[in-house]
Amino acid sequence: MRLTRPFRRLGPAERRIWDAYPTGAWVDLRTGDKDTDDPVNGPAWGPDRTVRAEVIAALLLGAREPEPGRTAGLRLAGARVTGELNLSDAVLTGKLHLLNCHLSEVVSLTDATTSGVRFRGCEMERIRAARCTVNGLLELDGSTVRNGVRLDNAHVTGQFRLSRARLHAPGERFRASESWLEDARRPFTAAEMKERGLGQDQWAVWAGGLTVDGGAFLRDLRVTGGLRLIGAKFHGGIYLQRSVITATGSHAVQADFMEAGAVEFSAGFTAKGTIRMRSARVNGVLSFSEATLEAPGRTLHLSHAQVEELIWLPTSVKGGVNLGYSRIGVLFDGPASYPDEVRLNGLTYEALRGRWTVAERLSWVCRDSDGYRPQPYEQLAAWFRRIGHEPDARRVLLAKQRRRRGTLRPTGRFWGRLLDLVVGYGYRPWLAGLWVVVLLAAGTAVFAAVPPAQIDPDEVRSFQPFVYTLDLLVPVSVFEQRGAWEPVDWTQWLAWTLVASGWILATALIAGAARVLRPSAGS
Structure with a gap:
């Protein structure tokens, strides 16, 4: 065919x-x-x-x-x-x-x-x-x-x-070929796109x-x-x-x-x-x-x-x-x-x-x-x-x-630094224990050398510098030493420092624990 x-x-x-x-x-x-x-x-x-x-x-x-x-x-x-x-x-x-x-x-x-x-x-x-x-x-x-x-x-x-x-x-x-990087850095106008x-x-x-x-x-x-x-x-x-x-x-x-x-x-x-x-x-x-x-x-x-x-x-x-x-x-x-x-x-x-x-x-x-x-x-x-x-x-x-601390206001940054120093924002609680040991040692040594005066002379008491220092550090008096003895001379400043430090440590531990235990580990 x-x-x-x-x-x-x-x-x-x-x-x-x-x-x-x-x-x-x-x-x-x-x-x-x-x-x-x-x-x-x-x-x-x-x-x-x-x-x-x-x-x-x-x-x-x-x-x-x-x-x-x-x-x-x-x-x-x-x-x-x-x-x-x-x-x-x-x-x-x-x-x-x-x-x-x-x-x-x-x-x-x-x-x-x-x-x-x-x-x-x-x-x-x-x-x-x-x-x-x-x-x-x-x-x-x-x-x-x-x-x-x-x-x-x-x-x-x-x-x-x-x-x-x-x-x-x-x-x-x-x-x-040598200018592609420079060209890509800026957008083109409609006329340039067409051209x-x-x-x-x-x-x-x-x-x-x-x-x-x-x-x-x-x-x-x-x-x-x-x-x-x-x-x-x-x-x-x-x-x-x-x-x-x-x-x-x-x-x-x-x-x-x-x-x-x-x-x-x-x-x-x-x-x-x-x-x-x-x-x-x-x-x-x-x-x-x-x-x-x-x-x-x-x-x-x-x-x-x-x-x-x-x-x-x-x-x-x-x-x-x-x-x-x-x-x-x-x-x-x-x-x-x-x-x-x-x-x-x-x-x-x-x-x-x-x-x-x-x-x-x-x-x-x-x-x-x-x-x-x-x-x-x-x-x-x-x-x-x-x-x-x-x-x-x-x-x-x-x-x-x-x-995060760098994004906060001055007050927030100050509190953040304090939390970091004391307990590492709660992620280093052992820091609080270290501070307690240092403060206990310093207070015991000072009050052993310069004992406080007894407030009620008629009451029979035996002064223990370690127990007294520990009672100052605890926010609420446990051993009833704080009300029985009064620091003398310059040791008053040490006593006040120990009381303030106790409150700061307790507050930091509570804040840190709350931060760690928060489900989202949030800020």
Whole structure:
């Protein structure tokens, strides 16, 4: 049977793919010379390696039927594809697999449904695939996309692969590579946004709402621009080991409300720009092990998030870290992992891992640029108590009270210092005992040397300096020595000091005990 085609003339390369499509056979136009076959040199390839995009589209849209017993598909290597490959709104049953090809214009899969799309090692202009459904693998391994990838609200039922790819945001040509930090420090006006091609164009991958049922493998990726993954769902996890992202705006990754089985920014991952994951949910490990992070303001914004395990062991961090109001199951970190500014207010965790001293943890919880916050101290103390380290918990709560003291008025600060000196805010009650011993020893020695005078000479009494001193220290006279003897000369001042000290010690002990026994260990 003779098949008709909607083209008057096909080039030699086009004729080969036309004939091969019904069986899904490969058409390889490469010469075997590595330099010549590099897709970067695609514009110089002649007619024998040139294929019009409309011919590819016609085949995928049903211009030829599959051969009985075979699976149709377009598998093409080493071709120069001219024109826009427009497959928008289409339902494609044949797979599309391009290897080492050069595509000079946009590939559009907007609202399309496909059975698998692979661009491996290709040189491409731009990909538009908003709301696309890929029933299988979506692959861009080793490819270069010069003006960004759009995948907002797309759905990939298989894997999403971008390993070793090179992606550029449409607006990145307006940025000097050495000035990205200075540019990111200030907001742009509307005119500057338009002039510089920013706004939406600062993103190399625009994929808000993307759903990937399998794993998303973006290892060794090189990005000039940012990854916008707001609301994306990666059920099999997303993996960016050894990838390098250089932001052209303020954010290297914006992934608010993202859901993932695991997230790997590790093993040499580098980001110049903020990684923002506000309200994200990670059901497995979120790892920054051996990562290098740099941003002019905040390098990591992970507030209001839920993470089963956070491994925060970057090699280098330049910029603040915000973990406020997040819920983390296991936090594995190190003393050198954090910058000078860390926001921890509202952070809760089930377990801490890492080699920390208590002093280093105390330094960690007091780095909030907004000043004193009680919750980080209470959370840390609660964890120490949960693992049975009560002395460390008391040390943390004592540090909390000392930090809080700086926020009080002068009278409050004075009373706080007195409580700290006498009983350590109730967390060091042994201090009160030490003061009692010192005062008892001093009073006993003085009153033994300069005994007080008996008030009623007719009453027969034997003076005991130790008992007399103890009776002065106790707020309510127990041994009836205070009313029987009266200090003489300068020892009156000592007696008054002992009485006042007794009241202060008793008041401090009561206040400290109330503070310790309060359920919230509050202020």
